[in-house]
Amino acid sequence: MPKRAVWVLVADGGRARVHSIVGGELDASPVFEREGPHLRSRDIGADRPGRTFAAAGSVRRSAIDPKQPLDDTEERRFLATIAEDLDRQHQQRAFDGLVLVAAPRALGTLRAMLTPRLSRALIATSDRDLVRRPVAALRKHLAALDGVHITKT
Numbered sequence: 692m693p694k695r696a697v698w699v700l701v702a703d704g705g706r707a708r709v710h711s712i713v714g715g716e717l718d719a720s721p722v723f724e725r726e727g728p729h730l731r732s733r734d735i736g737a738d739r740p741g742r743t744f745a746a747a748g749s750v751r752r753s754a755i756d757p758k759q760p761l762d763d764t765e766e767r768r769f770l771a772t773i774a775e776d777l778d779r780q781h782q783q784r785a786f787d788g789l790v791l792v793a794a795p796r797a798l799g800t801l802r803a804m805l806t807p808r809l810s811r812a813l814i815a816t817s818d819r820d821l822v823r824r825p826v827a828a829l830r831k832h833l834a835a836l837d838g839v840h841i842t843k844t
Contacts, residue, residue: 697788697814697839698722700777701829703822704766704797707773710829711786715842717833719826722785723776727769767800774804781809789813790839792832794820814838 697712705727711718780786789809791801795818805813815838821829833841 695788696786697790698777698780698786699790699792699829699833700773700801701792701822702770702773702797702801703794703820704800705769706822707769708822709777710826712790712833712839712841715840717826717830717841725769725773725776728765766797770797770800771804774801774806774809778806778809781812787812790833790836791816792819792821792829794818794822 695713699710699712699717701708701710706725708721708724710720711722777789781789789812791798791813793801793816798816798818802816815836817832817836819832821832830841833839
């Protein structure tokens, strides 16, 4: 019987990487890495906002503001892509279990985007932003999480 593979997603709103744990060993090389567009609201919305005509009275035009900041929209789009990639890989049996380690806001967004099948594969979550930290810091953090079996090295 092959050893059970657990994937660890380490993410924030603009970067993500996935490491694999097999037989209690965390692979230092990521299975995959993704980087979002890293655009700020002022960069994305550099052109003028959309305009509309007033419904009543004299003809007036006013700018339309987006309902949520543009950074949030790009972050949600990026995290949705990550969730879709994970679901596709899980369907192909690339891994059995999943651990999410993400910045608090990204973790909440990711949880909401997980399919029911992927939610059942979830072993543990942690609201820590370790995406820019070395693998040794991730290994130490994972060893302290309940439900995650990793050798301490």
